[in-house]
Amino acid sequence: MESQIKKIHQQLVSKQITCTTLVQEKLDLLKQNKYNSVNSLLDTLALNLASKVDAKIANNEEIGLLEGIPFGIKDVYMLQGTYTTASSKLLKNYKSAYTASAIQKLLDAGAIPIVKENCDSFGHGSSSENTIFGAVKNAINPELVAGGSSGGSAVNVAKEYTVFSIGGDTGGSIRQPAGYNHIYGLKPTYGRISRYGLMAYASSTDCVGPLAKSVEDIRILLNVMSGKDPKDQTSITSTEISEKAILNNNIKTIGYFKNFIESEAIDPKIKADFLTSIEKIKATGIKVKALDFFKSDILVSTYYTLAMAETASNLSRLDGTNYGNRIEAENLIETYAVTRSENFSEETKRRIVGGNQVLSQGFSDEIYLKGLALRDQISENFKKDFEEVDIILSPVTPSTPPKIGESLKDPHAMYLSDAYTVGFSLGQLPTLTVPQGTATGLQITAAKNNDELVLKFANFLKETI
Amino acid sequence: MSKIMTVDVLSSIKGAQPSEAVNKLFDVIKNAHPTDNSLNNVNYNCVSVNNLREDVVVESSAMEKQIILENFPNKKNGYLVVAKVIED
Numbered sequence: 081m082e083s084q085i086k087k088i089h090q091q092l093v094s095k096q097i098t099c100t101t102l103v104q105e106k107l108d109l110l111k112q113n114k115y116n117s118v119n120s121l122l123d124t125l126a127l128n129l130a131s132k133v134d135a136k137i138a139n140n141e142e143i144g145l146l147e148g149i150p151f152g153i154k155d156v157y158m159l160q161g162t163y164t165t166a167s168s169k170l171l172k173n174y175k176s177a178y179t180a181s182a183i184q185k186l187l188d189a190g191a192i193p194i195v196k197e198n199c200d201s202f203g204h205g206s207s208s209e210n211t212i213f214g215a216v217k218n219a220i221n222p223e224l225v226a227g228g229s230s231g232g233s234a235v236n237v238a239k240e241y242t243v244f245s246i247g248g249d250t251g252g253s254i255r256q257p258a259g260y261n262h263i264y265g266l267k268p269t270y271g272r273i274s275r276y277g278l279m280a281y282a283s284s285t286d287c288v289g290p291l292a293k294s295v296e297d298i299r300i301l302l303n304v305m306s307g308k309d310p311k312d313q314t315s316i317t318s319t320e321i322s323e324k325a326i327l328n329n330n331i332k333t334i335g336y337f338k339n340f341i342e343s344e345a346i347d348p349k350i351k352a353d354f355l356t357s358i359e360k361i362k363a364t365g366i367k368v369k370a371l372d373f374f375k376s377d378i379l380v381s382t383y384y385t386l387a388m389a390e391t392a393s394n395l396s397r398l399d400g401t402n403y404g405n406r407i408e409a410e411n412l413i414e415t416y417a418v419t420r421s422e423n424f425s426e427e428t429k430r431r432i433v434g435g436n437q438v439l440s441q442g443f444s445d446e447i448y449l450k451g452l453a454l455r456d457q458i459s460e461n462f463k464k465d466f467e468e469v470d471i472i473l474s475p476v477t478p479s480t481p482p483k484i485g486e487s488l489k490d491p492h493a494m495y496l497s498d499a500y501t502v503g504f505s506l507g508q509l510p511t512l513t514v515p516q517g518t519a520t521g522l523q524i525t526a527a528k529n530n531d532e533l534v535l536k537f538a539n540f541l542k543e544t545i
Numbered sequence: 546m547s548k549i550m551t552v553d554v555l556s557s558i559k560g561a562q563p564s565e566a567v568n569k570l571f572d573v574i575k576n577a578h579p580t581d582n583s584l585n586n587v588n589y590n591c592v593s594v595n596n597l598r599e600d601v602v603v604e605s606s607a608m609e610k611q612i613i614l615e616n617f618p619n620k621k622n623g624y625l626v627v628a629k630v631i632e633d
Contacts, residue, residue: 161612177605177612313592381573388567392556399557401627406618408628413557415628421559429558434567436555447571453579492566 083296084243085149092137092148099133099148103192106150109241110195115222116214117232117241119155119196120163126150126194133190146304147190152236152245154229155196156203157183158277162193166279167211168201170404170423180277181312182246182288182305189304195242198232201425202395203250203281205229206494207487208257210427215484219261224481227257230291234261237291244292244301250281251383252476252501254289258513259476259521264538265291266298269529270508271316273302274309282390283314285383285505295538298512299326302531321532329540331533334366335469337373340478340500345376347479350518354475357517360545361473371465371472374458376499382458383502384495385438385451392435395428430491455506462507466527471537474500474523476513481520510534516545 091097103126110118133148153159156166158176165171183193200210208216208231216231218224219238226235230247234257237245247254249267258265266289273288280286290301299321309315336358341351362368400406400419409418424432438448465472478499487494500523504511510531513521522541526533553561605613619626 160608174616175612177609177616310598313596313598377573378577381570381577384567384570385574396557400618402613402618403616404618406628408619410629412628412630416557417553417559420557421561424558429556429561430564430567432556432558433552433561433563434571436552437563437567438571440550440552440555447574450574450577450579454574454577457579490566491564492569495566495570 081294083294083300084292085145085297085300088149088243089143089145092133093143095137099130099137099192100127102148103127103130103150103194106194106241109239110236113239113241115217115219115226115235115239117198117216117226117235119165119167119198119213119232121195122162122193125162126192129192133192144190145300146186149191149243150194151186151191152195152197152233152242153183153193154199154233154245154247156199156248156279157246159183159193159196162196164196164279165212166202167199167213168423168425168428169212170398170400170419172212172405174403178277181274181309183277185305186246195236197230197236197245200229200231200253200427202279202391202428203229203248203253204391204425204427204431205487206252206256206497207482208232209484209488210425217484218481221481223483225260225484225487227260227481229253229257230265231257233291234258234263234265237261237263237293244290244297247289247291248278248281249287249289249505250285251387251505252498254287254291255476255501255511255513255523256498256520258291259515260481262515262521263291263293264295264298264515265289265513266302266534267505267511268302268306268531269316269318269510271314272318272510272529272531273305274307274312274315276309276311280394282387283394284390285387285508287505295326295535295542296323299323299535316529318529318531321535325532326536326539329536331470331537331540332367333369333469334361334471334473334537335369335371335465336473338370339373339375340474343376343478343499345478345496345499346475350475350477350479350520353518354522357522357545358473364544369469371469373461374503376496378454379458379503379506380495380499382451382454383498383506384434385447386455386506388431388435389439389448390435392432392439395432427491458503458506462509462527470526470533472525474525475518475520476500476523477520512538514538514541516541
């Protein structure tokens with residue numbers, strides 16, 4: 081699909097549509113939608129910003145590419161003055177006091193936020209069912225889950241309720257719902273986009289990223305949001321990716337992980353479709369290598385061990401003292417405990433408890449420190465792989481989206497469904513889901529800081545498979 | 546307070562118990578054999594002391610202060626009310 085941002089920009093500039101009409105149309109669609117993708121609408125703010133864009137156009141002033149483009153925000157990002165709930169009971173009435181750096185950059189470029197989007201509470205889930213706003217329904221088949229945790233964002237983009245949305249990806253939370261709803265979703269290199277103002281889940285893998293309907297839109301948004309930010313000391317400097325730089329493919333060698341494809345857990349159709357895609361790529365003269373990698377259960381367990389430890393620490397601040405739905409009890413300690421027990425979801429509690437288990441004395445050596453050592457080995461493995469290949473191609477998920485309700489019954493099965501996404505998170509590598517190749521898409525991964533190559537290969541795949 | 550703290554106390558979650566689904570994940574790690582522990586890259590993301598940002602106090606905007614007050618869970622007669630503190 082062509083760039084939606086450029087198309088709408090042209091329509092605004094040529095006065096085919098007004099920004100107010102555009103924003104109102106999107107707000108109406110969001111308001112009426114039956115997919116549970118909305119936590120709150122930003123109608124007053126959005127219409128106010130839209131009228132300013134219309135005034136500029138009426139005065140024949142030049143507008144920027146993103147100016148007047150309506151977008152959605154996963155409800156874990158701060159946007160000053162708006163409800164920011166993390167889809168949780170605890171923060172149901174919490175308002176952002178400040179604005180996240182990535183969102184501020186989009187506002188500075190003139191994009192218009194129209195909705196805070198439903199997601200798994202605090203990013204804890206792979207189905208967007210772990211939310212107080214109702215399970216998000218899949219854009220293609222509403223009986224199925226939307227994926228998660230950025231499920232609302234993926235559905236809004238897929239249904240064109242938003243032109244693009246900003247999700248968050250810790251272990252696959254952008255890439256998996258993008259795959260389930262047949263759109264593009266990018267987890268950039270860790271640190272390329274500032275995390276300031278994103279509610280922390282697991283700080284060492286949390287990434288900000290765009291969901292959109294074209295590679296070009298992903299490129300535009302990545303460029304706008306990237307950059308070192310003094311407010312996030314793990315953010316890095318990066319260079320802008322030009323449109324020209326990603327047009328012509330010069331990638332000569334790609335790889336895929338043998339054990340992902342030979343796994344018993346993979347759906348036979350996804351396996352067959354993936355191998356067909358590989359054959360089509362080979363037919364263009366690109367060399368394809370089958371690579372060895374860690375077993376899926378090791379990847380999933382390493383990721384969850386570290387993510388739970390980090391979330392136990394990050395969420396310890398949520399005690400109802402300064403904000404949140406405090407429930408008073410007989411003393412301070414009881415107030416903390418009752419507030420957290422009553423307000424956190426079962427999945428969030430499971431992860432906090434798991435995190436405290438692995439961090440506690442007697443367990444940290446056996447589990448947490450061993451998890452860190454495994455992560456080092458996984459990163460080392462990637463480093464060696466990228467000496468041999470330019471790109472690693474993988475399915476996004478081993479199977480198709482489950483029916484709503486199934487994931488909640490079996491949390492362990494839900495954790496295992498992240499088998500193909502979590503490894504790249506641990507490696508902090510740029511990875512893009514493209515809506516091609518298998519029923520839940522393909523993941524394109526490159527070496528750290530090589531986000532440009534990922535987009536280039538995505539452009540190449542559009543013509544190839 | 547007891548020297549051994551159970552996960553419900555550590556987590557400040559009443560009656561919390563380790564879950565079977567999560568324990569299955571940890572069992573995989575317990576049984577794994579990392580081949581080389583010498584890489585020691587765990588601090589890879591740390592920021593060098595020389596590269597830390599200036600430690601400066603930034604005044605919050607009036608809007609920010611107002612929202613922080615709005616978010617406070619309990620207010621009475623113009624005061625912010627905290628939970629009752631009782632020393633163990």
